[in-house]
Amino acid sequence: MSIYERSSSFVGPHTSMHCHLQIILQSITCRCACITLLAIASVGIFSAKVSAATPNRGQGISDTVEEEFRQRNGSLFTDWPTPQAVLVITGELDGYIEPCGCTGKENQKGGLSRRQNFLTALKSEGWPVVAVDLGGLVKRFGRQAEVKYQSIADGLRQMGYSGIGFGPADLRLPAEELVAAVAPVGNEPTPFLSANVGLLGLDANITPRFRVVEIGGLRIGITSVLGNSKSGDIRNAAIEVTAAEAALQEVVKLMQPGLCDHYVLLSWGNPEEARSLAKSFPQFDIVVTAGGADEPPSKLPVLENGARLVELGHKGMFAVTIGFFDNKDDPLKSQRVPLDARWGEAEDMIDLLATYQRQLESLGLTGLGLSPVRHQTGRRFAGSDACGDCHTYAYEVWENSSHSYALTTLEDQEPRRDGDPECLSCHV
Known part of the structure; x- marks a missing residue:
């Protein structure tokens, strides 16, 4: 029996030809559909990389508020894909635990509450975050400054900071108060660190000299120094300060050059001093300095060795954010982030502020070391x-x-x- 006859015993010749045509058409249709689905999937994947969701406001903030402050202070993270990790840099808070409110808080920048909401917004978008602070948490001295320093330190711990330096005003506080504020809590290591500042002496090891953080597949080394131009301001026998260059020579060896993908230096000194340290220690590709203008520059200056110089502005009004990307052509982006009303208020920091105010009320003016000065005539207001x-x-x-x-x-x-x-x- 021929093949045709075997086939014709089931279907007629015309029916068989019709079935073959149907099979061919179905095959072509299926292949076209698969190609179309692959094309759509490819476009979708490409779009996700280019137009990844970017954090532009705190939780619960309306489009109207976000647009208002975008118009006032600029857009954020335009065209940023999702980074491997982001480094958020703050500092020079000068005691402004919240904006002073003299012109209405909604018209001012800064405060720990907005800072926490900003960090939360980054993490909510799936961005791995490392937060560091240059230091300079307070500006004044006395009992109120001591209470405030403790409160701010607690707030930065709650936010998950990985590295916090010391400013000269911080080191005017009594050493025992500083130790109480910065010492490790339970099994949690202290976020405070310095290469050349030792509370109760460097050998006391109250704070580490550096830290290496692993995040997003990257290793980031962090240390801080008090610049030589500021070390002369420290007149506290219980606080040891050594020369910045000598301290960094020791710490750089301990940090093992080549071990980390990025090295961060928090330098409390003037910008010229930071530039000099960057030149002497080219391992550091991110160098943060005190001083500078009231606002950070919109683009980070690139130094001779390729390091980025970061200025922070004053009163903790901005957070400079650096994104690291797995892209040889564009491995780093930066964004100056104004901590304005688009970030809203964080409940944790509101509670912290309330605790701080209750402490002040409990101490009273006398407990804070304040006493009224009578008019020289003895008369009263x-x-x-x-x-x-x-x-x-x-x-x-x-x-x-x-x-x-x-x-x-x-x-x-x-x-x-x-x-x-x-x-x-x-x-x-």
Whole structure:
């Protein structure tokens, strides 16, 4: 029996030809569909890499608020793909645990609350984050500065900082207060570190001299120094400060050049000093300096050895963010991030601020080392109402201005600020 006959015993010749045509058409259709699906998948994958979601606001912030502050202070992370890791650099807080509020907090930048929400936004997008701080947490000295330093240190721990340096104003505080604030808590290592500053001496090892962080498949080495131009300001026998260059020579050997993908130097000194250290120690590809302009530059200056020089501005109003990418043509991007109202307020930091204010209230002016200075005549302040009896017009102008209820604004806030001498100094 021929093949055709064997086939014809099941179907007729015309039916067989029709079936063959159907099979051929189905095969062509299936192949076209597969090619189309592959093309769509390829485009989708490519689009995801180019237009990855980027953090541009805190949780719960409306489009209207985000757009307002984007117009005021600029867009963020434009055209950034998802990085291998991001390095967030802050510093020079100068005690501004929150914006002072004199022109309305919504019109000001900075504060720990917004900083935490910014870090949370990065992590929520799946960006691996390493946060470091140059130091300079406080600017004044005395009991209030000691309480504030402890509060800020606690806040940075909660945010998960990996490296925090010391500024000269920090080191004006009593060594025992600094040790209490920066020492390890339980099994958690301290985030504070310095190559050349030793609380109770370098041999006491209260803080490490450097740290290596592994994140996103990268190893990042971090250390800090107090520059020679500032070390003379430290007049505390319980705090040892050595020359920055000599200390870095020791630490660089310990950090094993070539072990890390990136090396970060937090240098509390002037920009010229930071440039000199970068030249002497070319291992550091990220060099952070104190001083500089009120705002960080929009683009990081590139030094002779290829290192990026990072300035931070003043009062902790900005966070400079550096992204590392697995891309030989474009391995690094940077973004100056204003900590404005688009980031909102973090509950954890609001609670921390409330605890700080309660501590101040509990200590009172006497406990904070403040005592009233009597007028040389021995007379007492009569009060605004007494002035109004004679200065009628001036009193009316004052009464209709915001100065007349300046103290009330501190009493009405949550948490209250009327026990905070730094607030009272302007509001009474």
